[in-house]
Amino acid sequence: MSCTVLMIAEKPSLAESITKILAPNGRYNTRKQTSPVHEYSAEFRGAMCKFKFTSVKGHVYNLDFTREHNDWNIDPLELFTARTTKQEASKSGSICHHLQQESKAVDYVILWLDCDREGENICFEVIKNVRQGMKQLPGDQTKDSRILRAKFSAITATDIRKAMDNLIYPNENEALAVDARQELDLKIGCAFTRFQTKFFNRKYGNLDSNVISYGPCQTPTLSFCVSRHDQIKSFSPESFWTLSVSVAKQGTNGEQCGPEIHLHWGRVKVFDKHVATIFQNMVRGNKEAKVVSISFDKHTKNRPHALNTVELLKFGSSNLGIGPHETMIIAERLYTQGYISYPRTETTSYPKNFDIKSVLKDQSGHPSWGLYAKELLEKGFDWPTGGTDAGDHPPITPMRVAHEGDLSGDSWRIYNYITRHFLGSISPNLKYQKTNVTIKIGIETFECSGTKVLQPGFSAVMHWRTMSDQIMQEFNQNEILKIIDVRLVEGQTSPPDFLTESEVITLMEKHGIGTDASIPVHINNICQRNYVTVQGSARRLVPTNLGTVLIHGYQKIDPDLSLPTMRSDVEKQLNYIASGKAKYAEVLDHSLNLFAAKFKYFRDHVGQMDELFEATFSTLASTGKILTKCGKCKRPVRLHCPTCEETYSLPSNGHIKDYKGLQCPLDDFGLVSFSTGSKDIGYPLCPYCYNHPPFENIRKGMGCNRCPHPTCAHSLVNNEVCSCHVSSCKGQMVLDATSAPRWKLSCNECNFVTTFTDIVKGVSISKDEYCENEECNSCILNIEFRENQNKKALKGCVLCDDEIIELLEKKFAKKGVNYRGRGRGRGRGGSRRGKRGRSRGHSRRGGSKHFKTQ
């Protein structure tokens, strides 16, 4: 034997099938090793050679951090710059050792790894193990020139032989793109996961998951489910009305003969009851209905394409009630038992030389579908058209007959589906005729229709696709029908339902999230971590509180983190590496820097996510109180709306209570009053305005005492009395209406407060009256005394009138005395006279954010 050729496939089954194709007369010997080695002799490059065909089992290596960075106590930010190592993936039996042994003194290595980017990467993992042991040859016959790549687009004899005759070299750029992907996924995933897990698990003991994970595939997957949940929550039903009309054939005397026929209104529905009633009256105004047209249309439902993984998973979930993870486990078992072909494939078209006849022959004795298969064999089957060849593996088909007793419950149901799908895919199309009858009552159009199946085609074997006849009476053109009933039926629009697992798979496929092999893993992850639960026989994925809070948190802090474009954006970068347009190190560096910055931003703003966690998972929140308390200081600091899942912070170190059931005119939020005690500051505030100031140039934390709303009874404009007495303060003294029965004036900037003595019963601001002292210009107050005081009501300026000044516990200095702050501030906001009712100092230039009162 002049030379030895080592060939390596991605999995043992493929090594065997390709050997069967390439070994002369299909004759070869197999040695049992970590992965079987098939041996045969054949010609290669003009000489007889010994061929050894073995395989790896997927990736040879896993990427991981070194030991020092596998410590959860280090700062996760360090992970972005941490060193990584590749470790052998296999737990049972060393693949590396196997490759090293088998490559000893071989002349050639031919790589038959799957023809995708991952396969190209595995090529280089293999090369790392086989290169050393290869035979040294003289001259320019370098080892690298003898490591070759077979590129095949299907596992068929033609394709495999063609690949063997057109060997090329492995593509390092494609492999490097995968290396970059691995490193990015590892670093981003672990950094975010460790940070979140530690941050939230330390704070909340009642989270439903040990690990609060983040990943570029699992998080967008969860996001799909939460988006639908949000749509449902925010849905508001609308009433609509429709005309429900029934007619019947009539005899010569106008009597009803024949059953009632229900008609569909051409307008379907209207959203205005008044309009609907007009239509109803119009229709009722007619005595008869007239058939104006009858049409017969032929329709076709195409047979399905050949079966791929995603389609199998979707059917398993929606029709068999078996989750994708479980379906894959079962499919893999059926595959290793030889009942079906390789179950991980994107391909939906049969290879040209696929032996459909032999599969049909195998199945023709089957008790359930044997006769059907036999008929196809005898009468001829339709060679499938369409579908796509993804170049990976042939579609999923039955490989040998199984009877119901051979397989346990779910295995049988999956095998049953795969086989019926196969038979359906080579069956005729389903054909049916649809009859449409158009009927007019006055000027309104109605319709009724019937269907008749002309040829069941594939639905005869795929019984879940069966279409039943909808029989309709025969009508004649211009036939007059009797109107039996005209009713107005009210309905309501309804929200969408939660996404089914099958719909989630469709979305994942559409957005390129995960692969046929990993889609079930991602869905399984978000279930196991308790971010979603699978509900009902329709297997709908309903987000848990934890799942919802996570996604809402990302949306608040950095929406990119949960967008489905996360994956595709990174893929675009990786494509530059694969195509050789950019260097591996540069792309990796760029993406790592980007995500490190995102991580830092997320970490700095995690409080926004924490507000949601606090409202959902703190023990106080579980009592159902609307007012939640801070876990540390035990004071109420936040309001939480459990429906909107929004949290509003409030001023701390004080008391919060409902403010007389009053509402903010800007946003309809209920006002609350804040006070720090009977002799301290107090004011009403709107929780929304406090967190989202509605006017420009106003900082966060606005209470009503700083609000420039021109007409609201609680705003600064309508409650300010004079400038603050404290010299360094630029604030306004505001009448604190929340303070009754002990009336107070408190500054809206500093903590200066003055209280009226307890003989004062009521204080109000006199509308459009100001102190006559030009320098003062304060508001005029109306003071009422308690009945037992026998005092007449007073009216005057709090800065200039002695009698009023006397009523204050902390007295303002009388005008003319050189007290701190005198005269100051008066001119600051411009002349105030005549400006009441208009914002002072807070121009509404630029408009307000949610102003809706004017």
Added chain:
DNA sequence: GCAAGGTC
């Protein structure tokens, strides 16, 4: 204890 991608 963490990601996602292969495969068993």
